[in-house]
Amino acid sequence: MGTVGTLRSAGVRAGDEVVVPAYGNAEVARAVVELEAVPVFADVDADSYCLDPAAVADAVTGRSAAVVAVHRFGRPAEMAWIREIGQRYGLLVLVEDEPGARPDAAESRREHARYLDGRLSGVRTPVPASGHRYEQYVVRVPGNGRPDRDAFARALRAKGVGCKVPVQTPVYRMPGLRRDVFLPETERAVDETLALPLDEGMTRREVQRMAGACNALGGLLQPAF
Known part of the structure; x- marks a missing residue:
């Protein structure tokens, strides 16, 4: 049915507010706009990149009709807390996976992720969680903003590592x-996150080479002027 159809069938109408994530796919917010409803952006949790339940509660007003949560990078959103908020305020709660999710390959990716968790230095590795499928292995390159992460990414690509910035804005x-609006965790995530390749077809040697390339950079790089 899709997001638009689900929201429409649940009774969301023009002028209603729908709480949506500020970080990630824009399709959810655009679906709300298509219904002539109003997307209200909520900040994300720093560990999961999914909706922060406290931010959802803060975003609710008398015009709120629904909240749409999205599982991010294969890590489940905190649905128990979000559903509790939905029940408290009488909101429809809709949950979606990211486009292109492939749960069938999760175990191979988890194995690679466990190896990287124990070997990577100079970056912040993903926070483990039950049910995490690691659709993308997203690390943080913390520092003073985007130049640090982007310089790190350029250096990795020069070493043959096909990393990418998962969310540009x-x-x-x-x-x-x-x-x-300015949502601090969303802004930090946009500036610091970098997705390392974690294809289920990768060999252990390829994963080892990637870890070595990351560690050889020594963490943060100084931005080029």
């Missing part, structure tokens, strides 16, 4: 969705 800065 907060959803509330995208065309047609712009809002005058």
Whole structure:
């Protein structure tokens, strides 16, 4: 049915507010706009990159009709807490997976992730969680903002590691969705996150080479001027 159909069938109408994640896919917010409802952006949890339940509660108003949570990078959102908030305020709670999710390959990715968790230095590795499928292995390159992460990424690519920035900008800065808000965890996640390749077809040797390339950089790089 899709997000639009689900929201419409649940009674979301023009003018209703729908709480959505500020970090990640814009499709959810655009589906809300298609219904002529109002997307209200909530901040994310620093460990999971999914909706922060406390931020959801803060975003609820008398016009709120629903909240849409998205499992991010294969890690489940805190649905028990979000559903409790939904029950408290009488909201529809909808949960979605990211496009392209492949749960069938999860065990291979978990094995690679466990190895990287124990070997990587100079970056912050993903926080383990029950049910994490590691659709993407997302590390943080903390520092003073985007130049550190981007310099690190360029150096890794030069070593043959096909890393990528998973989310380029907060959803509330995208065309047609712009809002005058600043959500600190979303901003930090956009500036610091980097997805390392974790394909189920990778061999242990390939994963070892990637870890060695990361560790050889010594963590943060100074931005180039």
